[in-house]
Amino acid sequence: MENTIITRFPPSPTGYLHLGGARTAIFNWLYARHTNGRFVLRIEDTDMQRSTQESVDAIFDAMDWLGIDWDEGPYFQSKRFDIYKEHIDRLISSGNAYYCTCTPEQVDRMREEAKKSGGKPKYDGSCREKNLQWQEGAVVRFKAPLTGSTLIEDKIRGNIAFANTELDDFIIARSDGSPMYNLAVVIDDITMNINTIIRGDDHISNTPKQILLYQALGAKVPDFGHVPMVLGHDKSRLSKRHGAMSVTAYRDMGYHPDAMVNFLVRLGWSHGDQEFFTRDELIEKFNLEHIGRSAGVFNPEKLLAINAEHIRAASSEALADHLMPFLKEKGIDAEAGDYLYGVIETLKPRSKTFIEMADGAEFYFQEKPVYDEKASAKFLKPALLVPMKQLADGMAGLAEFDEKSLENIFKQVMEDAGLGFGKVAQPVRVALTGKTVSPGIFEMILALGKEKVISRLYDAVQFIEKMPAAE
Ligand code: GLU
Numbered sequence: 001m002e003n004t005i006i007t008r009f010p011p012s013p014t015g016y017l018h019l020g021g022a023r024t025a026i027f028n029w030l031y032a033r034h035t036n037g038r039f040v041l042r043i044e045d046t047d048m049q050r051s052t053q054e055s056v057d058a059i060f061d062a063m064d065w066l067g068i069d070w071d072e073g074p075y076f077q078s079k080r081f082d083i084y085k086e087h088i089d090r091l092i093s094s095g096n097a098y099y100c101t102c103t104p105e106q107v108d109r110m111r112e113e114a115k116k117s118g119g120k121p122k123y124d125g126s127c128r129e130k131n132l133q134w135q136e137g138a139v140v141r142f143k144a145p146l147t148g149s150t151l152i153e154d155k156i157r158g159n160i161a162f163a164n165t166e167l168d169d170f171i172i173a174r175s176d177g178s179p180m181y182n183l184a185v186v187i188d189d190i191t192m193n194i195n196t197i198i199r200g201d202d203h204i205s206n207t208p209k210q211i212l213l214y215q216a217l218g219a220k221v222p223d224f225g226h227v228p229m230v231l232g233h234d235k236s237r238l239s240k241r242h243g244a245m246s247v248t249a250y251r252d253m254g255y256h257p258d259a260m261v262n263f264l265v266r267l268g269w270s271h272g273d274q275e276f277f278t279r280d281e282l283i284e285k286f287n288l289e290h291i292g293r294s295a296g297v298f299n300p301e302k303l304l305a306i307n308a309e310h311i312r313a314a315s316s317e318a319l320a321d322h323l324m325p326f327l328k329e330k331g332i333d334a335e336a337g338d339y340l341y342g343v344i345e346t347l348k349p350r351s352k353t354f355i356e357m358a359d360g361a362e363f364y365f366q367e368k369p370v371y372d373e374k375a376s377a378k379f380l381k382p383a384l385l386v387p388m389k390q391l392a393d394g395m396a397g398l399a400e401f402d403e404k405s406l407e408n409i410f411k412q413v414m415e416d417a418g419l420g421f422g423k424v425a426q427p428v429r430v431a432l433t434g435k436t437v438s439p440g441i442f443e444m445i446l447a448l449g450k451e452k453v454i455s456r457l458y459d460a461v462q463f464i465e466k467m468p469a470a471e
Helices: 019-034 053-064 081-093 104-116 179-189 209-218 249-252 257-266 278-287 300-313 318-330 338-352 355-364 373-380 382-397 401-416 423-434 441-449 451-464
Strands: 006-009 038-043 070-077 097-099 139-140 149-154 158-164 171-173 196-200 223-227
Touching: 006 019, 006 196, 019 196, 019 223, 019 257, 019 278, 038 053, 038 209, 038 423, 053 249, 053 257, 081 097, 081 171, 081 179, 139 209, 149 209, 149 223, 171 179, 179 209, 223 257, 223 278, 223 318, 223 382, 249 257, 257 278, 257 300, 300 338, 318 382, 338 355, 338 441, 373 423, 382 401, 382 423, 382 451, 401 423, 423 441, 441 451
Parallel strands: 006 038, 038 070, 196 223
Antiparallel strands: 097 139, 139 171, 149 158
16 A cells, blocks of 8 residues: 555646646546556635536546546545645644735735845745734735755656745635645645646646645655646647647547547657557556656647547447447437447448448438439439349348358349449449448448348339439
8 A cells, every 4th residue: 555656636627628637637547547556536626716516517527438437536625624724723833834914915015025126026924923823814824945945856857946935925725714726735635645646737836835835744745747738739838729628529529538548648648659559558558757748739630540540449339339329419219239330340440530430320220311412313324223123133032141142143233234343333332322432332231231232222223213214
C-alpha cells in the first residue's frame, strides 16, 4: 500500500469536459492503471456561482463514454467544508496562518504601492504579526516564507525553482470561512492520500503555494507533472474555433471512444512512432517519462484517421453497441444479432465514423431500397431484364448461399448475356442498394441474405418491365 500510486482527476463543474481536461483525466487514469494504483475522482465545486449540476452530469457522462472508471469518489468539495475548516484552524494555531482585517481597498492600495516601487503587486503583511483573533470580516492568510525558494521537482518539466519573494501571504479562507481554491486542493490531496498529480501547466503558478501548504501541514509533497497545453493547428490555445471542444461532441459525431482515448494520449505522450494503441496497450505502455515537454497540436484529420483504424480493428459485435444509436436516429431499430454483425462486417473497412457507417447500413434495413434516380436510369435497363431474372432464379435454386455458388451463377449469366462482370454487377448493386456505391458485391449479397436479395432482384425486374419503352 505504501508504494501504491494514487492519482486523481479534480474537474471544476463549470462547463462540459473539454479535450484538454479529458486528456488530463486519461493520463491520471492510465498512470494509475499502469502501476496497479488507484484513481480518485473529485468534483471541485466550491465556486457555487459557476458550478452546475448539469456540468457534473456532463463530466460523468463523458467519463463513462471514454471508459474511464475510478476507484474512489466522486468526492464533492462542497461537502467537505468541515474538513477544510479543521485544517485552517490547525494552520492558525501552529502559527502558519493568521487572521487579517485589512479591507479590500487597503489591499488594493498596498498592491499599487508595491508596483510603484518596481515590485510585484502584493499584500504587505500588515496583519502578519498582529496575532488577531477571529472577527467579522476577517480573512485567513497563509504566512508565506519571506526568503528562500520553493522547488518543484516536476516529473515532466524537470526542476523549477520559484523565489519565495515572488509570493505574498495569500488568502486561504474567505471572511465567510469558506476555503480558497489552493487550500481546498491541498487538503483534499493530503486526506485522499494522492501522491501523484498530473495536470495542465496552466496550474503551475499554483504549485509553489501548494507545496508551501504541504510543508506547513507537515505532509509529504506529492510528485507533480505539468502537462503542456493542447494547441490548435495555428499554435494558439485550443478553442472553439478549432472544432468541437467538448469530448462528448465527438461521440455525437460518430467517433469511437477508444479512438478518442488513443488520440488524446498521443497529443502529449509517445511510444516511438507508434500511432495506434488499443486501450490495453496504453495501460501497458503508458509512463510519465514519455510525456513531451512541447504542446500537442490538435489535428482533426488525424483523429478521423485514427477513428477509422479503431473501427476497422474492432469486432462487429463490439461496434454494434456504438452504431445502434445512430441507426435509431435514422428510424432503424436494428436488433443486436448475426444480421447486424454481418452488415457491420461489410461496412467496417469503409466507414471513418459511425455516422458514415449508419448511412452505409441504411439500405440493409429498408423494406425496399430507394433507387437513386440517376443510378436507376443509368443501370436498370431493358438489356438487364433477362440477366437479372436469371440471377434471381439461379439464386432461388441454391442450396448453399455462399460466395462460390454466387460466383458460378454470375459467370453463367455473364456468359449467356455476353456481358462483362461490371456490366452485370453494377445494375445488381443498384437493384439491391439503390446506389452505385456499396461494399463489395458478393459480401454485400451475403450480408443482405438470400431472401432479400432475390426479392430485390425481382423488384428490379418489375421496375424494368414497367419502364415506358424508349421511343
Ligand atoms: N479543478 C481544477 C481544474 O479543473 C484542477 C485542479 C488541479 O488539478 O489541481 O482545472
